[in-house]
Amino acid sequence: MNKLWIVTFETFLRQIKSWSFVALVLGPFIIFGISMGAGYASANGADNSSNIAVISKETEMREQFIKANKSSVDKKVTTVENAKKAVNKNKLAGYLILNADKNQVKATYYGAKSIDSSLKTKVIAFTSQVQQQLNYAKAGMTIEQVQQLQHQPTFKEKISKKTGTAKVAKIVSFWVTVGMVYTILVTYTGITAQEIASEKGTKIMEIIFSSTTASKYFIGKVLGVLLVVLTQVLIYLIGGWGGYLIAQKASMTKDFMSQYHTLIGSVLHNLLSINLVFLLLGVVIYTILAAFSGALVTKAEDASKAAQPVIMLSILAFMVTFPFQNHLDALPVKILSYVPFFSSYFMPMRVINSEANIWEIAISLGILILSIVLMTFYISKIYQGLMLQTDDSSFWKRFKRGLSYNR
Numbered sequence: 001m002n003k004l005w006i007v008t009f010e011t012f013l014r015q016i017k018s019w020s021f022v023a024l025v026l027g028p029f030i031i032f033g034i035s036m037g038a039g040y041a042s043a044n045g046a047d048n049s050s051n052i053a054v055i056s057k058e059t060e061m062r063e064q065f066i067k068a069n070k071s072s073v074d075k076k077v078t079t080v081e082n083a084k085k086a087v088n089k090n091k092l093a094g095y096l097i098l099n100a101d102k103n104q105v106k107a108t109y110y111g112a113k114s115i116d117s118s119l120k121t122k123v124i125a126f127t128s129q130v131q132q133q134l135n136y137a138k139a140g141m142t143i144e145q146v147q148q149l150q151h152q153p154t155f156k157e158k159i160s161k162k163t164g165t166a167k168v169a170k171i172v173s174f175w176v177t178v179g180m181v182y183t184i185l186v187t188y189t190g191i192t193a194q195e196i197a198s199e200k201g202t203k204i205m206e207i208i209f210s211s212t213t214a215s216k217y218f219i220g221k222v223l224g225v226l227l228v229v230l231t232q233v234l235i236y237l238i239g240g241w242g243g244y245l246i247a248q249k250a251s252m253t254k255d256f257m258s259q260y261h262t263l264i265g266s267v268l269h270n271l272l273s274i275n276l277v278f279l280l281l282g283v284v285i286y287t288i289l290a291a292f293s294g295a296l297v298t299k300a301e302d303a304s305k306a307a308q309p310v311i312m313l314s315i316l317a318f319m320v321t322f323p324f325q326n327h328l329d330a331l332p333v334k335i336l337s338y339v340p341f342f343s344s345y346f347m348p349m350r351v352i353n354s355e356a357n358i359w360e361i362a363i364s365l366g367i368l369i370l371s372i373v374l375m376t377f378y379i380s381k382i383y384q385g386l387m388l389q390t391d392d393s394s395f396w397k398r399f400k401r402g403l404s405y406n407r
Contacts, residue, residue, distance in 0.1 A: 003212040004220045011195065011224025016231060024187065025235055050116065052109075053077035053086065056098035065098065065126055072119050087111065096123065103138050105131040169266030173352045174325055177271060181279050181344055182318040184229065186311055188283055189290035192225050193307035196294030199387070214384030219376060222287055229283050233276075244268075274361060275348040281368050282344025286310055288375050289341075295386035317342050321349065328355045338364050340371040 015021055051074045056062040066073045074092060077083050083095035087110075094111020105127045109115045115123070208217060244264075247253040257264065290310045297305060320342070324333045328350055337346040337356065347364045350356040356364075 004216040004223075007212075007217055007220025008223040008227065011221055012227040012231075015191065015195075015224065015228045021228065021232075025232055028236075029239055050093050052093055052111070052115070052119070053083040053095040054098060055080055055083060055095055058098060058100050061098055061100065061130060064130075065123075068126060069119070069122055072116075072122075083110075098127075100130070100134065103134050105134065169263050169270065170352050172263070173267050173270035174349060176267065177275055177279075177348045177352065178318065178321055178345060180271075181282055181348070182314065184232075184279065184283055185286045185314045185344075188225060188229055189286045189310040189314065190307040191228075192222075192287045192290040193294040193310065195221060195225065196291045196387075197297045209384055209387075214387070215380035218291065218380040218383040222284070222291060222376065225287050226280075226284055229280065229287075233280070237272075270352050273351070274365075275351055277365070278344045278348050278368070281365070281372065282341075285340055285344075285368065285372050285375065286314060288372065288379060289313075292375075292379050292386075295383060313341060317345050321345050325349070328353050338367055340368055343368050 051072060053074050054062050054065055055078065056065075066075050074086070077086055077092065077095070080095070080097070083092065086092040087094060093113075094109055094115060096115075097106075097108045097110070099106045107123055107127045109120075109123070114120075248257045290307055293307060293309050320336070324330055324346075327333070333346055333350065333355075336342040337350055337360075339346075343364050347356065347361065351361065
């Protein structure tokens with residue numbers, strides 16, 4: 001047993017000390033940080049260059065417009081001369097001149113390009129409202145008469161916010177879960193296959209098998225890679241939770257977090273559930289298959305080819321989920337949610353959409369665990385026969401010889 005754990009921790013330590021693991025773990029955090037920083041800088045730069053100035057002799061009308069459009073107006077610029085200078089220096093997108101001559105409201109925009117469509121709509125709505133007030137005043141209408149003319153038909157649409165949010169949360173959870181499963185599986189199947197195949201044909205394997213059993217060595221390799229996966233997931237959970245707390249308080253993101261608090265909470269609930277167990281077990285079963293594929297290559301130089309069959313299987317499982325994302329009650333979805341190598345994709349889909357009961361989840365989980373145990377037991381028995389084959393024979397000959405070596 002001690003030798004098993006020696007192999008496990010040796011594999012684990014070698015992987016986490018590699019630059020590839022550091023880049024793999026830190027990559028998403030770095031990309032997220034750069035994206036947030038670039039977005040913040042872009043937003044600040046855009047705020048200055050997309051604003052406009054409002055020039056008007058009608059002080060009250062100018063103040064009303066600015067009050068209604070604070071985020072789009074630079075209220076410091078009050079003259080045409082200063083506005084022109086700001087536009088030439090690209091500090092303003094343009095300037096708007098508001099006038100009310102002879103009981104008619106006029107709005108004229110000057111800029112290097114057309115005014116933003118949403119802001120144009122606001123300008124038209126504002127000037128129409130002011131013009132209407134002037135028309136009422138010129139007609140000598142009383143307040144009661146004005147109120148009568150302002151009556152409008154009403155239309156109401158009542159949608160359950162909880163239901164709408166839940167639907168969006170299911171869609172987001174589906175894509176995040178499937179994406180995570182696929183990314184982690186492809187990454188670690190490649191790592192495992194490389195780990196095993198790189199030792200193929202080396203004299204050290206004969207020395208190792210003389211001091212410990214092939215079964216212990218194989219299981220130790222698989223457990224070592226699994227510990228690496230758990231470490232990465234744990235780092236993501238801690239880092240993600242820290243980022244979530246920071247986003248709730250940061251001025252740049254707190255409004256967004258407050259607005260979509262229910263949606264984000266639902267997505268996190270779907271991720272941090274039994275789905276996480278299916279993800280980890282999916283990594284385990286694909287890792288075992290990748291180790292088997294790595295042992296089938298003829299020499300260490302073929303390590304890059306070792307993971308291809310397993311990666312193709314993972315891609316197939318990933319692609320098959322797409323047609324069924326809106327048809328989770330279909331028979332193929334129910335069947336594939338119990339099939340090893342596919343259940344890590346399909347059962348979380350059903351769980352997210354409440355299409356599977358506790359017994360169905362337990363059965364799927366049981367089949368997946370049993371498959372992992374049986375595969376580990378069988379491959380560990382033929383592992384030595386696979387690893388010690390170094391002749392350049394056909395794939396099927398090596399496979400048959402490996403299967404015949406069972407001790």
